[in-house]
């Protein structure tokens with residue numbers, strides 16, 4: 054267990070030291086919050102949907118998490134390029150311990166990032182409606198962090214081209230994000246779009262997070278938790294398997 | 302000790318290591334001498350369990366590297382040919398991570414960290430981020446790290462390549478001292494004749510994946526009736542060992558590695 058912990062800690066240390074990276078990865082959610090949040094608020098209100106910031110903020114928090122989490126996959130390629138991966142592979146620990154430590158580290162970083170974005174949302178005027186459900190909200194944030202760190206692990210273990218990775222990552226993560234009810238409600242969408250969103254596991258993650266923060270669930274909380282939890286476990290297993298196949 | 306029998310590694314259709322057998326008794330400093338592309342790194346990777354052999358067996362202190370990789374890894378320390386430190390951690394943090402990965406108890410980690418960083422003369426710089434270190438300092442740090450868990454066998458893959466002569470002799474002084482004081486078995490690879498001759502008690506000369514000669518540097522010279530190891534190598538392989546003789550494919554690989562490393 055010491056090995057898992059130290060690999061996780063190492064990632065947190067690297068994160069804490071990369072101030073430029075922290076600021077840069079906050080940029081995107083902040084932009085969405087400001088540009089969309091204030092831009093669409095009047096339309097949203099006219100349509101009788103209430104306060105758009107209330108709707109958007111959970112989606113923006115998820116965004117901060119999932120891009121950070123998925124892009125942590127680049128660290129695998131990074132560590133491969135700069136050799137540290139070999140140092141872990143030759144240590145007397147299993148591949149499973151290594152991938153577990155890395156994934157927990159990546160997810161912890163993403164979760165921290167999500168908490169920071171959450172704070173910024175509060176500054177922008179977001180109000181938590183159900184304080185009692187805050188632990189549930191954090192649990193959903195943690196699950197989204199784990200799931201997308203695992204996505205990063207799958208992609209980072211399968212590619213060794215540092216330039217291809219951001220492209221592949223965007224290709225996978227961006228559609229998942231837009232088709233997840235993060236920035237617009239699903240009601241009234243064309244059927245195919247609705248179907249795509251319903252098949253997207255992130256939709257349930259965002260619904261759980263939004264429900265816990267605002268009290269408005271589109272899907273029952275238990276179902277949100279079940280789907281996101283199951284998908285997270287499956288992705289973790291897939292990530293561990295891909296990682297175990299890496300050769301240096 | 303190390304025992305290797307009929308070790309083979311194929312990459313696709315290409316045989317990089319072709320039936321290599323040898324044994325290194327405990328406490329010996331053993332040199333693996335060969336030109337670029339001879340199969341040295343591939344052999345080291347198989348001996349240290351990071352690469353699975355196509356066939357053949359490796360015993361590390363009696364542990365089969367394929368069947369008991371964790372037991373084998375506990376007995377060995379390695380300095381890879383290319384750097385393998387975490388650039389964004391400090392020197393001391395790199396050792397700390399290593400100690401935890403190898404299950405070294407906390408008190409022992411603190412003690413070993415100070416002892417080893419003093420040993421390689423990096424103690425004053427223990428809290429600096431490794432990114433700022435020179436190539437020679439990184440090598441010394443990696444040597445300290447490899448010794449952190451008191452391995453019985455130390456693997457060094459071209460530990461001095463790309464370093465200036467002064468740093469090279471510095472590194473060897475550390476290795477020889479630690480071999481003496483800790484009774485560590487040392488397996489090193491090199492394509493420098495002078496290092497092979499000066500440091501190794503026993504040598505294996507490898508070319509195109511095969512061992513072409515075994516014995517002490519003296520014995521190999523006697524056997525080939527050569528005055529220097531350089532001449533012995535030419536007599537054994539029909540070519541010299543210098544870098545320029547690396548095949549075009551190897552040069553391309555080196556280039557692409559450098560190029561990719563820079564981005």
Ligand SMILES: Nc1ncnc2c1ncn2[C@@H]1O[C@H](COP(=O)(O)OP(=O)(O)O)[C@@H](O)[C@H]1O
Pocket residue numbers: 312317335336337338339340341342343344550551554
């Ligand atoms: N992963 C790999 N895939 C294909 N060929 C490889 C791989 N690694 C090494 N080789 C080839 O195997 C041969 C031996 O390489 P290596 O063991 O690195 O030599 P050395 O360390 O003696 O310079 C070289 O021809 C090299 O190009």
Ligand SMILES: [Mg+2]
Pocket residue numbers: 341342343382458459
């Ligand atoms: Mg080599």
